[in-house]
Amino acid sequence: MARLVVISNRVADPRKPAAGGLAVALGESLQQTGGLWFGWSGTIVEDGPTGEGEMHRQQAGKVTLATLDLSREDHDAYYLGYSNKVLWPVFHNRLDLANFDAGFIGGYRRVNQLFARKLLPLLQPDDIIWVHDYHLIPLAAELRAMGCKQKIGFFLHIPLPPQIILAAIPQHEWLMRSLFAYDVVGFQAQQDVQHFDRYVSNEAHGESLGHDRFRAWGQTVRASAFPIGIDVDEFLALTHAKEARDMHETMKREYSQRRLLLGIDRLDYSKGIPQRARAFRELLARYPENHRSATLIQIASPTREDVDAYGDIRRELESLCGAINGDYGELDWMPVRYIHRTVARKRVPGLCRAAAVGLVTPLRDGMNLVAKEYVAAQDPADPGVLVLSRFAGAAEQLKEALLVNPYDTHGTAETIQQALHMPLEERRARHQKLLARIREQDVHWWRRTFLEALRDAPGVE
Numbered sequence: 001m002a003r004l005v006v007i008s009n010r011v012a013d014p015r016k017p018a019a020g021g022l023a024v025a026l027g028e029s030l031q032q033t034g035g036l037w038f039g040w041s042g043t044i045v046e047d048g049p050t051g052e053g054e055m056h057r058q059q060a061g062k063v064t065l066a067t068l069d070l071s072r073e074d075h076d077a078y079y080l081g082y083s084n085k086v087l088w089p090v091f092h093n094r095l096d097l098a099n100f101d102a103g104f105i106g107g108y109r110r111v112n113q114l115f116a117r118k119l120l121p122l123l124q125p126d127d128i129i130w131v132h133d134y135h136l137i138p139l140a141a142e143l144r145a146m147g148c149k150q151k152i153g154f155f156l157h158i159p160l161p162p163q164i165i166l167a168a169i170p171q172h173e174w175l176m177r178s179l180f181a182y183d184v185v186g187f188q189a190q191q192d193v194q195h196f197d198r199y200v201s202n203e204a205h206g207e208s209l210g211h212d213r214f215r216a217w218g219q220t221v222r223a224s225a226f227p228i229g230i231d232v233d234e235f236l237a238l239t240h241a242k243e244a245r246d247m248h249e250t251m252k253r254e255y256s257q258r259r260l261l262l263g264i265d266r267l268d269y270s271k272g273i274p275q276r277a278r279a280f281r282e283l284l285a286r287y288p289e290n291h292r293s294a295t296l297i298q299i300a301s302p303t304r305e306d307v308d309a310y311g312d313i314r315r316e317l318e319s320l321c322g323a324i325n326g327d328y329g330e331l332d333w334m335p336v337r338y339i340h341r342t343v344a345r346k347r348v349p350g351l352c353r354a355a356a357v358g359l360v361t362p363l364r365d366g367m368n369l370v371a372k373e374y375v376a377a378q379d380p381a382d383p384g385v386l387v388l389s390r391f392a393g394a395a396e397q398l399k400e401a402l403l404v405n406p407y408d409t410h411g412t413a414e415t416i417q418q419a420l421h422m423p424l425e426e427r428r429a430r431h432q433k434l435l436a437r438i439r440e441q442d443v444h445w446w447r448r449t450f451l452e453a454l455r456d457a458p459g460v461e
């Protein structure tokens with residue numbers, strides 16, 4: 001069988017826990033198949049030359065990890081700059097937070113060329129290559145320019161915005177054209193495919209050929225939705241492991257008189273955490289019966305702290321949580337428990353199981369794996385209720401969650417109240433359907449269907 005070569009900015013030892021959906025999902029996929037995982041080492045070399053980078057190799061079970069250091073200049077322009085100050089905000093519909101500094105694109109191209117140059121000698125003729133996410137959009141074009149003939153697939157973990165928003169990026173045409181160097185392009189949701197379709201016809205003057213095939217700039221690519229899933233069995237095993245059971249017991253004891261609401265996110269402006277806190281404050285204001293009872297535990301895992309917008313969101317959230325606790329807190333009850341730390345993955349299931357309501361309310365999100373993990377962790381006999389933003393990719397699949405518009409504070413507060421009062425029968429019925437869908441389209445299904453599509457692709461001459 002052909003070897004799988006995965007390339008992503010973030011690489012993690014698949015045998016160890018990782019925060020961030022991409023690292024978790026790729027680790028789980030590669031552990032099944034074995035193969036090569038190539039990407040950034042996470043190390044920044046302060047005074048190293050640009051466009052170089054020492055390579056590290058490590059064997060992690062069946063997976064070979066090959067990672068590159070980045071110079072400070074490359075890291076700042078490619079990762080902090082173009083990836084996280086241009087592509088991330090624009091792809092999440094936040095033009096107001098984008099910084100189109102002309103200096104970033106050079107670093108982005110340089111690192112993509114560096115990745116291609118360093119990867120090429122590691123490739124074998126019948127490898128199947130799978131590139132991940134917005135950091136590496138032009139990688140296939142760079143590899144093709146160096147003579148790479150293997151099949152190359154691309155998966156975008158974040159949403160593709162509508163054509164009119166995408167067009168704000170000065171290099172949008174170059175980026176979209178780069179996607180046509182792949183054999184298969186995967187998106188999280190049907191809506192992303194629709195946005196791709198509209199861009200191809202209206203902006204690139206290309207056409208849809210049917211059966212998810214698109215033609216533009218003289219090239220043809222398959223673009224389909226492959227919603228990413230979780231490893232349900234692995235997550236259930238974690239849920240029933242000692243750490244999770246201990247965690248669940250501790251939480252139940254500590255909060256025996258309370259109803260727990262839970263949010264677990266990276267502290268990212270796309271996750272809608274301040275909006276969620278405002279909805280919770282509205283719940284307390286409108287329904288005083290929740291005083292001394294409803295408690296919001298918000299885990300906000302630190303992320304991309306060198307990007308200004310992330311410092312701003314932290315200050316906003318901390319002042320909001322302080323105000324809610326100041327206004328509503330009692331000596332024996334604090335309404336918000338805000339934790340600015342990453343919670344170890346093995347503790348996530350126990351936390352989820354103890355919460356009567358899971359709050360997953362991003363303003364925009366590619367998928368959101370926490371939504372799926374919350375459902376998987378529930379006790380089927382007495383499950384909690386998932387309140388899910390209609391703007392998360394997961395909402396296309398998880399129709400039996402209570403869907404909300406996170407910008408609508410009042411509506412979200414009313415939905416949380418509904419969740420807190422949902423009868424057991426309805427909770428069970430919704431949970432059963434949600435769990436069945438999460439099982440059906442799990443992380444193995446995601447990997448299998450994407451790689452089948454890639455193997456079936458015609459390939460380059």
Ligand SMILES: O=P(O)(O)OC[C@H]1O[C@H](O[C@H]2O[C@H](CO)[C@@H](O)[C@H](O)[C@H]2O)[C@H](O)[C@@H](O)[C@@H]1O
Pocket residue numbers: 010019020021022023025133134157158228303304365366367368369
């Ligand atoms: O690598 P970081 O900059 O620390 O960020 C962590 C990851 O965030 C994003 O995750 C996305 O992928 C998830 C799995 O498909 C998806 O559920 C979620 O909606 C996305 O936001 C990012 O896309 C990854 O590249 C980062 O590694």
Ligand SMILES: O=c1ccn([C@@H]2O[C@H](COP(=O)(O)OP(=O)(O)O)[C@@H](O)[C@H]2O)c(=O)[nH]1
Pocket residue numbers: 018019020021022024264265266299300301341342343344345348367368369370371373
């Ligand atoms: O403190 C934390 C925060 C998040 N996660 C995990 O990180 C992943 C987050 O993935 P998601 O798709 O929800 O969002 P992303 O952070 O990738 O945008 C999930 O598996 C979470 O359980 C974790 O283990 N500890």
